Amino acid sequence: MASHTDPSKESFRPSMLIYDTRYRGMTIQIVALIGFLTLLGWIINNTAQNLADLGMRPSFGFLMEPAGYDINQTLIEYQNQDSHLRAAFIGLLNTLLVAVMGCATATILGVLIGILRLSKNWLVGRLMTVYVETFRNVPVLLWIVFTMAILIETFPPPSAFRGDDPEATMAVFNSVAITNRGVYVPEPLFTRGLGDLSVFGLFQISIDLIVILAALFAGIWAARKVRQRADRIQNATGVRPTTWHFALGLIVLPVLIVLVALGFHFGYPALQGFNFQGGIYMRNSLIALWLALSIYTSAFVAEIVRAGILAVSHGQTEAASALGLRPNRVMSLVILPQALRVIVPPLISQYLNLTKNSSLAIAVGYMDITGTLMGITLNQTGRALETLLLGMLIYLAISLSISAVMNWYNNRVKLVER
Amino acid sequence: MKKSLFLGTLTAAGLAAGMSAAATLDDVKARGTLNCGVTTGLVGFAAPNANGRWEGFDVAVCRAVAAAVLGDENAIEFVPTTGKTRFTALASGEIDMLARNTTWTFSRDVDLGFEFAGINYYDGQGFMVPKELGVTSAKELNGATVCIQTGTTTELNLADWFRKNNMEYEPVPIETNAEAQQQYLARACDVYTTDSSGLAATRATFEDPSAHVILPEIISKEPLGPLVRHGDNQWGDIVRWTLNALIAAEEFGITSANVEELASEPTDSPEINRMLGTEGNLGEMLGLDKDWAVRAIAAGGNYGEIFARHIGESTPVGLARGLNAQWTEGGLLYAPPFR
Structure with a gap:
């Protein structure tokens, strides 16, 4: 019987918390955590105490009071007797609108410029370098104000369209009015419209829009089925059937049928009184903010795309070419999928930056969440701390959502290692 | 904005650590300068001139208060504030008074915890x-x-x-x-x-x-006036009565030119005497010396002189007195009695 004794189990002594390396790291972390929480608690307590001394008791009751002010761009119904909360929501929608428009445009522009900057054509490559260096090296606030100044100073005011022999005329077959207040484009109208659907009594959604989108998505889904079938045939026989005309027809036809059924026609803007009436009105402030943010951010995206493409070793291109793939196929099937895993993580940061930069909207009078909740509401109620806190939470929530979605996408495109 | 809020919170923390509220007068005296919140620049009301010296109708109120309290109309730190930052700046103690064509409203007075010291311009x-x-x-x-x-x-x-x-x-x-x-x-x-x-x-x-x-x-109705924080009544009184002194001076015919002379010896008018400190002890009651009003008036003249110099009809701003005339001339300016 092997005599074999366990090492005597050392009993735990408090001094081991400091002198034993097994516990020391933990001890230091716990002490630091306690210190940090104490500091945080002290700051919060101190702020609350001082606010109370100043007679400013934090309260969010003001959110339910009537806002009293008007907002020029509202995606859902709003009038000045609605609550501050709804005004903040209108602002939030405006923030999201410009963020989505900005991110989409910045991505398209950025990818294009990033690829063009790698062009073997000397002139194109240099021009893109100039673009990137110009736009990313000037603060975005200046670009926003500059774009706005150009829009205001170069385009004619609506009054210039008045009279028998006006100084300015409408563009594109007399249907688009470009003024220094914004651009009016024809709006889609329906003679046999289906009316609006009230969502939880909060806002209205056009049923026409829902039907059109449904038709569009059905078409896209069907087109996808056709492509999958083409893939199967290609895998089985090596010959890929031509499918683009099917796909196009499947996407376009249902939408066209729905449009005709609804009695689609355009409503054109017309000068009435001080301003144009009718049509879709894109305000200067939105255009300036959107253009400036997307052009500025696209310069960064271009560099990220360039870096991503350069990160894929040249051997991949050569190997793909050796297999007989054409250059555009090499890019879409071999280079880009590999480049995306390098591109996506920094791209997330750019989307976040663009969204947060949209808070500079107030410089051009665009009513985003900073302009409504943290601007006019703050002023009218004097609740600086509460509105700023709420605003910070909202930006945090937006950013975390973008991050979550993009990380999900990143997980899908990243290299699967076995 | 965020920065000023943060600084404001720090300042507030510092203030609260040192002493309880109140005693703005002691602070100002110890500091030797008056921190006065003004606009970021509105010609006639508050704007730096070609030499960088702040001038204007609102600035004149700051200068009068600084002259009354510190004896030097230039001992002022002007803090330009926007419509957004002004209340935070005042509430946090970053500035001692706000003279920034601010409308006196119920909620600002009651809910935000400020004290309007009077009306220096009736606007709309x-x-x-x-x-x-x-x-x-x-x-x-x-x-x-x-x-x-x-x-x-x-x-x-x-x-x-x-x-x-x-x-x-x-x-x-x-x-x-x-x-x-x-x-x-x-x-x-x-x-x-x-x-x-x-x-x-x-x-x-x-x-x-x-x-x-x-x-x-x-x-x-936009009654514009200087304001201070709630809770320091002595400081509020100083600002209020400095403004009243400027208004009363016009009514009594005291100007920057004759104020020294009128203050050198008691005149026939008891109210002028009480205001200028040759009779009674009004200055002492405010916590200042007896010449406080003399200095305030000498700094920029009486209300009428200030009005005429900065925003009156002979200036580019070109405003008529209108509602801002003395009550004796059909306006609304009516300083309570000095007694």
Whole structure:
């Protein structure tokens, strides 16, 4: 019987918390955590105490009071007797609108410029370098104000369209009015419209829009089925059937049928009184903010795309070419999928930056969440701390959502290692 | 904004650590300068001149208070504040008083915890339009695009007025007066609205002021005045009575030219004597010396002189006295008695 004794189990002594390396790291972390929480608690307590001394008791009751002010761009119904909360929501929608428009445009522009900057054509490559260096090296606030100044100073005011022999005329077959207040484009109208659907009594959604989108998505889904079938045939026989005309027809036809059924026609803007009436009105402030943010951010995206493409070793291109793939196929099937895993993580940061930069909207009078909740509401109620806190939470929530979605996408495109 | 809030919180923390509230007077004396919040620049009311010296109608109130308290009208630290930052700056103690054409409203007085020390300008919100538009009344502005300086009571007045008159408008909110001017002059908005004194001040800076008209409608009451924090009544009294002294001085005919002479020996008028310290001890009651009012008046003259020099009819701003005349001349200025 092997005599074999366990090492005597050392009993735990408090001094081991400091002198034993097994516990020391933990001890230091716990002490630091306690210190940090104490500091945080002290700051919060101190702020609350001082606010109370100043007679400013934090309260969010003001959110339910009537806002009293008007907002020029509202995606859902709003009038000045609605609550501050709804005004903040209108602002939030405006923030999201410009963020989505900005991110989409910045991505398209950025990818294009990033690829063009790698062009073997000397002139194109240099021009893109100039673009990137110009736009990313000037603060975005200046670009926003500059774009706005150009829009205001170069385009004619609506009054210039008045009279028998006006100084300015409408563009594109007399249907688009470009003024220094914004651009009016024809709006889609329906003679046999289906009316609006009230969502939880909060806002209205056009049923026409829902039907059109449904038709569009059905078409896209069907087109996808056709492509999958083409893939199967290609895998089985090596010959890929031509499918683009099917796909196009499947996407376009249902939408066209729905449009005709609804009695689609355009409503054109017309000068009435001080301003144009009718049509879709894109305000200067939105255009300036959107253009400036997307052009500025696209310069960064271009560099990220360039870096991503350069990160894929040249051997991949050569190997793909050796297999007989054409250059555009090499890019879409071999280079880009590999480049995306390098591109996506920094791209997330750019989307976040663009969204947060949209808070500079107030410089051009665009009513985003900073302009409504943290601007006019703050002023009218004097609740600086509460509105700023709420605003910070909202930006945090937006950013975390973008991050979550993009990380999900990143997980899908990243290299699967076995 | 965030920075000033943070600094404000720090300042507030520092203040609370050192002492309980109150005693702004002691702070100011110990510091040797008065921290006075003003606008970021509105010609006639508060703007630095060519030499960088702050001048204007609101600035004059600051100078009078500094002269009364510290004996030096230049011992002031001017803190430019925007419509957004002004209340935080005052509440946090960053500034001792705010003289920034701020409208006295119930909620600012009661809910935000400030103390309005009086009214130095009776104003009202008006509209300015280019003359070529041919508009003669604000009632003709249905559908107009209106530039508003954001962060003021003007937004609410405007919304109320258009709602009351059942008219439509499109607001274009602008952060500062300068940006509003740019948009207005480029005709990106048809109308510019703010307090009518501000309109006049803005119009004065235009290349051709006569091409713009201020419409006759005044859509709100905007009593503008200096304000201080709640809770320090002594400091509030000093600011209030300095302003009253300036107003009373005009009524009694005391000017910057004759104030020294009138204060050198008692005059026939007991009220002048009490105000200028040759009789009684009003200065002592305020916690100041007996010459406080003499210095305040000597700094920039009485209310009428200040008005005439900065915004009166002979200046580019060109405002008539109107409601801001003495009560003896049909205006609303009425200083309570010095006794």
